[in-house]
Structures are given as structure tokens and as C-alpha cells.
Amino acid sequence: xxxxxxxxxxxxxxxxSLYKRMGVNIHQLKxxxxxxxxxxxxxxxxxxxxxxxxxxxxxxTATLSTMFMAVVVGCLFTYxxxxxxxxxxxxxxxFSFFIAFLASVLIADFTSVLIDVxxxxxxxxxxxxxxxxxxxxxxxxxxxVCKIVIPMILPGAIFFGSHYNIVVLIAFLFMxxxxxxxxxxxxNACYILILKISTPQKFQNVISYVQIAFAIFFYxxxxxxxRMMNKFAGFNINHIKFIWLLPPYWFAGTIQQVxxxxxxxxxWLCVVLSxxxxxxxxxxxxxxxxxxxxxxxxxxxxxxxxxxxxxxxKQEVTxxxxxxxxxxxxxxxxxxxxxxxxxxxxxxxxxxxxxKVYPSIGYMLVIIVLMFFNMKGLxxxxxxxxxxxxxxxxxxxxxxxxxxxxxxxxxxxxYDKFKAAWIFFTTPVDVPGKIVxxxxxxxxxxxxxxxxxxxxxCLVSIAGIRIIPNVLFGYCNVLLVSAVSAYLTTxxxxxxxxxxxxxxxxxxxxxxxxxxxxxMAFAHYSLYNITAVIIILVFISGGAxxxxxxxxxxxxxxxxxxxxxx
Amino acid sequence: xxxxxxxxxLRKSYGDKLVLKGINLNIYPGQVIGYIGPNGAGKSxxxxxxxxxxxxxxxxxxxxGVNLADNAIAVKSYIGYIPEQAxxxxxxxxxxxxxxxxDLYGMDERLARDRMTKMLGAFGLQGNMNDRMDTFSKGxxxxxxxxxxxxxxxxxxxxxxxxxxxxxxxxxxxxxxxxKLAKEGKTIFYCSHMMDVVEKVSDRIVLIxxxxxxxxxxFDELKQQQGNESLxxxxxxxxxxxxxxxxxxxxxxxxx
Numbered sequence: 001x002x003x004x005x006x007x008x009x010x011x012x013x014x015x016x017s018l019y020k021r022m023g024v025n026i027h028q029l030k031x032x033x034x035x036x037x038x039x040x041x042x043x044x045x046x047x048x049x050x051x052x053x054x055x056x057x058x059x060x061t062a063t064l065s066t067m068f069m070a071v072v073v074g075c076l077f078t079y080x081x082x083x084x085x086x087x088x089x090x091x092x093x094x095f096s097f098f099i100a101f102l103a104s105v106l107i108a109d110f111t112s113v114l115i116d117v118x119x120x121x122x123x124x125x126x127x128x129x130x131x132x133x134x135x136x137x138x139x140x141x142x143x144x145v146c147k148i149v150i151p152m153i154l155p156g157a158i159f160f161g162s163h164y165n166i167v168v169l170i171a172f173l174f175m176x177x178x179x180x181x182x183x184x185x186x187x188n189a190c191y192i193l194i195l196k197i198s199t200p201q202k203f204q205n206v207i208s209y210v211q212i213a214f215a216i217f218f219y220x221x222x223x224x225x226x227r228m229m230n231k232f233a234g235f236n237i238n239h240i241k242f243i244w245l246l247p248p249y250w251f252a253g254t255i256q257q258v259x260x261x262x263x264x265x266x267x268w269l270c271v272v273l274s275x276x277x278x279x280x281x282x283x284x285x286x287x288x289x290x291x292x293x294x295x296x297x298x299x300x301x302x303x304x305x306x307x308x309x310x311x312x313x314k315q316e317v318t319x320x321x322x323x324x325x326x327x328x329x330x331x332x333x334x335x336x337x338x339x340x341x342x343x344x345x346x347x348x349x350x351x352x353x354x355x356k357v358y359p360s361i362g363y364m365l366v367i368i369v370l371m372f373f374n375m376k377g378l379x380x381x382x383x384x385x386x387x388x389x390x391x392x393x394x395x396x397x398x399x400x401x402x403x404x405x406x407x408x409x410x411x412x413x414x415y416d417k418f419k420a421a422w423i424f425f426t427t428p429v430d431v432p433g434k435i436v437x438x439x440x441x442x443x444x445x446x447x448x449x450x451x452x453x454x455x456x457x458c459l460v461s462i463a464g465i466r467i468i469p470n471v472l473f474g475y476c477n478v479l480l481v482s483a484v485s486a487y488l489t490t491x492x493x494x495x496x497x498x499x500x501x502x503x504x505x506x507x508x509x510x511x512x513x514x515x516x517x518x519x520m521a522f523a524h525y526s527l528y529n530i531t532a533v534i535i536i537l538v539f540i541s542g543g544a545x546x547x548x549x550x551x552x553x554x555x556x557x558x559x560x561x562x563x564x565x566x
Numbered sequence: 567x568x569x570x571x572x573x574x575x576l577r578k579s580y581g582d583k584l585v586l587k588g589i590n591l592n593i594y595p596g597q598v599i600g601y602i603g604p605n606g607a608g609k610s611x612x613x614x615x616x617x618x619x620x621x622x623x624x625x626x627x628x629x630x631g632v633n634l635a636d637n638a639i640a641v642k643s644y645i646g647y648i649p650e651q652a653x654x655x656x657x658x659x660x661x662x663x664x665x666x667x668x669d670l671y672g673m674d675e676r677l678a679r680d681r682m683t684k685m686l687g688a689f690g691l692q693g694n695m696n697d698r699m700d701t702f703s704k705g706x707x708x709x710x711x712x713x714x715x716x717x718x719x720x721x722x723x724x725x726x727x728x729x730x731x732x733x734x735x736x737x738x739x740x741x742x743x744x745x746k747l748a749k750e751g752k753t754i755f756y757c758s759h760m761m762d763v764v765e766k767v768s769d770r771i772v773l774i775x776x777x778x779x780x781x782x783x784x785f786d787e788l789k790q791q792q793g794n795e796s797l798x799x800x801x802x803x804x805x806x807x808x809x810x811x812x813x814x815x816x817x818x819x820x821x822x
Contacts, residue, residue: 031669035658042657042698118655125617126670127643 002063005037008146012139024132032123032136037063037143063147066105070151073101073218078155080225087259089237091172091252094156095179097221099248102183103190104214105148108207110187149180164259171258175251178278182247185281188289208351216362223370250274326445331438335429336553339438340445343412343494347446350495352416360407361447368400383462391528394459394467398474399521401451405482406513408443413492414499421496432493433555439494440486440552448482469534470524476541477520483548485512490552491560568631570595570722570753571616576625578611585611587777588625595721598744598754600768602761604805608777609757610650613726616755617647629722643671646720648711650727650757656699660686660710663699664717671718678717685713689736704731712740716747723747724755729763741767765797775805 001009012033016026041063077097081090123133153176161169194206243249244266253270256262323344331337347353372378375393382390415421424435452475459471489509527533569592576589586608593599603609614620615627618638627634629641654663661682668678686692689709699707708731715723725744729737744754744767758764764771765785773781781788781804785797792800802810 025672027672028670031666035655035662035666038662039655039657116655120619121649122654122667123670124619125642125645125647126667127639127672128670129639 001034001037002041002061004067004147005041005063005143008143009033009037012143019135022131022135023129024135025129028128028132029136029139032128032133033139033143036136036140040144067147067151070148071154074152074155076222076225077101077152078159081156082159084235086236086238088249088252088256089235091175091255092237092243092246092248095175095248095251096246098152098176099179099183099186100214101152101218102145102148102180103186104211104218106145106183106187107190107214108211109144110191145180145184149176168255168259171255175254175274178274179247179251181278181282185278185285188285192289205351208355212355212358212362215359216366219359219363220366220369223366224373227370227373244270247273247277250277323445326449327438327442330441330445332434335431335434336438336441339435339494340442341438342435343439343442344446346415346495347408347412347443350415352499353411357407357411357447361404364400364403364407367403368396371396371400380462383459384464386463386467390463391525394463394470395474395521395525397455397459398471399478399517401448401455401475402478402481402513402517404451405444405448405478406485406509408447409440409482409486409490410509412439412443412494413490413497415495415497416499418496418498421493424493424496431554432557432560433553435493436490436555436560437549437553440482440490441549444479444482448478466531469531469538470528473534473538473541474524476538476545477524478517480541480545480548481513481516481520483545483552484516485509487548487552488512491555493560567594569593569628570630571755572626572628573612573616574626574628576612576615576623576627578608578615578620578623585777586615586623589774589777589779591772591779591782593753593755595753596748596751597770598748598756598768600764600771601755601757601774602759602764602771602801603774607774607805609774610726612774613647613724613755613757616724617645618642643718644721646715646718646723648715648723648725648728650730654699654707654711654714656702656707659696659698660691660713661695663710664714667714667717673718681717681719682713685716686710689713689739705733705736708732709736720752722753722755724757726757727759728756729758729760737763761796761798761801771797773801773804780804 009030013026013030019029020026041061043062077094080097081094084090084093119133153173157169157172160172190210194203198206237243237249244253250270250273253267254274257267257271261267323341327337327340327344331340347357372393375389378389378393383393384390386394424432429435456471456475459467485508489512527537571591571593573589573591573593576586577584578586589608589612601609601612611620615623616629616634618634618641627641629644632640632644634641655666658666664682664686665675665678668675668682683692683695686695686709689712691706691709694702694706699710702710708728712725712728715725728740732740741763744756748754748769754767756764756768768785770784771781771788772779781791781800783791788797788800789795792803795803
């Protein structure tokens, strides 16, 4: 156990005599908390979960890395506050990010770390009283929250303490406590809502989507906010109507009133709300949410289905027919189509696949948006007129869509339960290349075509039908690049190998896509206005892509590097 | 003799569904009870109630004369529970996990350390005591679980499919262990689907189906009642609604 855990544990156990009077067994309480904290250290934290990790390399410093990340994030918030000049604006922005970040971390941790369903089998059959168990959970949540909040507010506290005065610093710290309570309520409310609209079985999936959305949001903030900040240095949040309805403004308002009181009803209302609302929320959680919440939560990962007996025969859903339609369009009957449909379903259902691929797609989208942001003076008019700026923008949209695909292509071979791949090795598959080809096509169909469709409609509606040959040529090139990279790097069966760090193969894929893509984009740009040539090239490029896809199909067992891994 | 476990008219329902429909059972010290039944019969529910995992039941459950509803903590300290699936915190090492268990039972640290070393040693896991269990095989995890259930030397041991994942030699060890524990006067509550093992290790077999006890007695008694058949046959005879032979025939007819 590291020093921070030790100190926090000591701290929460200080009122031991009080706990004892409440009827809590201190010895058991300490044992439970110690074990939980050791486990926290060894569990990949929220930041590490989404990243690719080397297998079999045990995590042992999860707490330290969480705390370090929290400091970095805290610095980012503080930097934003540093640029803004108006006090209330500064603190509103600070608390907005504080609440959003804390919520994003805790929302995942609540199910995976803080409320562990294995407790039911391990701790509850032991002679541990309810009081001891409940207190251990509360204190564990408290320690966990401290480990995120304290490092996160540290940079802010230093800045505000030195920039204002000690009174403001104390007010700030008090507001941090209130904001934390409010965030805990938000998470509870969010859980209750998700459990209302979905089943406990789907709960983990919904939480994953929320996590992915937060990850993309923070990446976007990280990329965009520093760039936008210079423009908003003089920004005053009071100009936004109804801003006083938002909780971060209450917390900021209270600090404002402590620092330089302004005599408006609105701001005094903020002071009242900043304290009353979190306390009221806490009461709401304890009184109404917690009892039903715990019961439902225990169902979540236990996989208990309340209506397991009601077996209903599900009708073939439309998604199946859609994938079947695409499968028929792109693959030949037999092994290839099987590979296509298998990969299609796995990509949609495997949570780990989605957790790795969806955020990377989100990051790419942010980067694309950023590139437009950096192209000063770009307008829809440029794309409509197809002047040089408009042409570059069009090509960026088309050629960058490739990057969205490589994340998915890189992941289709990996799976945590890779041992299930025995199905490929025990069945009489003569040419495994057909399965690989089906898998590659499925990932293209699932990730690339929707983007093609959206961008095609957008570009054509802005620039008219004359842009069509260029758009088609661009997409054929993108397909060709994907085909080449798949041919060079995807030599494994889908979902058949253990997740590993992307090594040389990943780099090779990235380089193929970057270099080949860039070369093609430049060539495309120089031929952009010669429509006849472009039309001919559409066929050549499309044909080449098709041929490469076809040759993937011929991969023999010798070329496939998948072995059944045990 | 006073029963060590006394279950009186035990009823339990999930929502509208009545899972246990009045179970009555007196178990005496030193008995090895083979608790069997088809899937969904209520075996796990009974076990979970006995271990204090499920609260809201009707009827009385007394362990060593203590009412479970009144003093679950005392009851829990008499029982060693070995769950079915490898439910354990696998990022811990066996030494850490078992140390944690010992703490929860309020055991002396040195005694616990000594016992776990001996027990894991007997299972051939001494060399793995300080390795994290996430790299362990199912059988290794099961051995740690068995150790965790016996560590505090309980009077009653509840085993829920304890042999799953164990290799043949370990199965022999566990079977031997069960009979030795019974000789020491421990009471064993053994839940399993493996009829041949139940037949061998238990001196009393309780068969439940759809929430009620439908047969209770030693294997010889059951044989006498049901016409000198193997436990597997007796089980099928008492619990299968339709002939299992017919089901096999139907499966075969799918080829036609």
C-alpha cells in the first residue's frame, strides 16, 4: 500500500472510538479497508482502462497514476481560470470542469471499484455486521473521492490562495466539498435514471458509453480550450441569460460574495443554493436513493436476470437484415460471409472493442474539427466555390476518414476471451483468408460507410453534383489505402489473439495509411479540376482496391500468424 | 441428539415466484449431507439463506440452537462457506486473500498464517502463496477457496460444487478431506450435480425438486425405496418430468 493510502486510512480511522460506540468492529473495518485499498492499487484505473495495455503486466501503482492524472487535469483547469479575468467567470468555468471531470471518473468507478458485487460472496457470509460493512463502503468511497479531489484542486488552491487571499481560499475549499457532494448526487441520479430506462444487464454498456462520451469531451476540451482561451480572455459569464440556474455558478457566486460582495438578489441566492442544494441532495440520496439503489446495483454485475424464466423467442431484428444486406453486397457466400457476419456482430457487442475503438474515433473527429479551426477564414462559400481553400478542406474531410478506420482495423484481431477462437481451428476451414477478408470488409462496412454516406451528402449538398467525381475518387483512394494496410498488417483471424500493445504492426499500419494517404491526397489535389482524368482514375483506384481485397481472401494457413493461444 | 442445523418450514420467494415451498430438515453433527436437485430446484437458495446471504425468508433456521434471523453474525462464525464459482478478489495473492478472510473471522494472525501455509502446501500451492491470483487456473482458485472456507476451523462446512475445475488428484484429496472432517465431528453440507461423488461421500442424501424435499435418507435407504438403482437413476426417476430416454430419442430423430 502506498503512502497516500496509508495516510488516508489512518485519517478515516481516527474517530475509531466513535465507530466502536456505533457498534462497528474496528478490526474488521480496518481489514476490509486495507484489502480494498490494496486492490485499488492493482486495478487499472479509469484512465488506464481505455488504453491498450500489455497483458500479464500487473498494475501496482493505479492509485499514484490516478493522483498524477488528477494533478495534470487540475493544472489544466487552473490554467483556464488563470486566463479569464473576471472572478465569477473564472470560478464558474473551474467548477464546471471540476464537476464534469469528477463525475466522469466516479461514474465508472462506482460499479467497478466502489461497489464490488463479489463482496456478496466473500464478505457477507463472514461474521461481519451490517454496520461494519456499510461504514467500510462509505469510508472506501470517501477515500477514493479524496484521492481524486485533493490532487485535482491542489494547483487551483495554490493559484487562488496566492492570487486572492486566505479567506477566498477557505471559501474555495468549502465550495469544493459542496461541489463534490453535488457530484455524488448527480452520479446517483444518473444511475437511477439508467436503471429506470435500461436493464441491469445493459447497465455496464450504458456506463461505457457515458465514459466514452466523457473521454471524447475531455480530449476535445484539452485540444480546443487552450486555443480558444485567448479569444475569451475578457469573457464575462454574467452576460449569459439564466446562467444563475447552473450549479457551478452558485459555487462561483459564493466565492464572489466572499471576495467582493455585490448586492444583487441573484448572487445572494447563489450563496444559499451553493450550500442548501448539496445538503438537500445528500439527504435525498440517503433517504430515497440509497436503499433501492444498493439492491438494484447488486443485480448489475451479478448477471442475475429477474425474469430468467421468461424466455421469449426474439424476432430477427432489422440490424441483422441490414448486416445481411451488406454481407451479400460485399462478400461471397460461404466462409467469407460467415467471417463478415461474425465480425460485424462482435464489433457491435464486445464492450472492450467499443471501449478501445469508439474513443479513438472520437479523438480523430476532434482532430478533424481542429484542422478546420486552424484553417483561418474558411467558410462554406469556399467549399461551394471549390477554390483552393475549399479543395483542401474537401480533401481533408475525405482523406482523414481513413484514420477513423484504422483504429477499428487494428482491433478486430484482438479480444480478451481470445481462447474462444478455437472455433476457427477445430472446424474444417480450408482458406482462412476468407474469414480475414470478411472481417476486414465488415469493419469497413461498419465504420467507413456511414462516414462516407454522411460526408457525401454534406459535400454534394454544399458544392453540388460537380463535386461527385472528386468525392468518389477520394473514397476509392481511401479504400485502396485501407486495403493495402490490411493486406500488409491484418494477418490474424478476427478476435483470436490476446490484446497487446500495438508494436511494429501498429506502426506499419499507421505509416502505410499516413504516407500513402498523403501522397494520394497530393496527387488528387493536382488533378482536381481535370474531371475526365478523375473519372478514369475512379475506376482504376476502385479496381485496384477490389483486387487487393480479393487477394486477402487467398491467405493460406501458412500466411496466417494466428495460432490457437492457450 | 440436538440437531446442529434445523430448518423449519423454510419458504422463500423472488417476486411472485415461490422458490422454496416449505423445506423441513434436521441435520445432526458429523453428518455429511448430499444436497442434490435439478437446476432451479432451490439448492443455491437454501445455501444462500444458510450462509446469511439472503435475508427475507419465512420459516425458521436454527444453527447450533441460534436463530439465524436473530443473530446472523453468530451463525456465520460457525459456518465455512465455499462458493461455487471462483468468486474471489483475484488481484490479491492467496496469502493476502486468506489473511483478509482470517481478519474477518477475527483469527489470530500467526495461527492463520500457520494454517494457510500448511493447507496451501497440502494442495501444492505453497510456491504460489505470493503470486496474484489473476494468473491462476480455475482449479488453483478453487483450492484457495476451499482453504478460505476451512481456515477458521468451522463446525459446519457448506460446499457448493467444490470440485469444479479440480484435477483428479485434487478431487481425491477433497473427498478424503470430507470424510476426515466428518470423522472429526464436522457437519458437511455438500451441494453438487455430480451424483457419483455425492453417492460416495454423503451418508445422507436430500433430494429437492421445485422447492420441496422429495427424498431424504441414506443411499441404501433410497435404494431400498426406489428399487436398487444408482443414485443417477434414482435422481432421474424422481425429478425428470418426461422420460430422459425419450429426450435422447428426440435428439437422435433430428438426424432423420
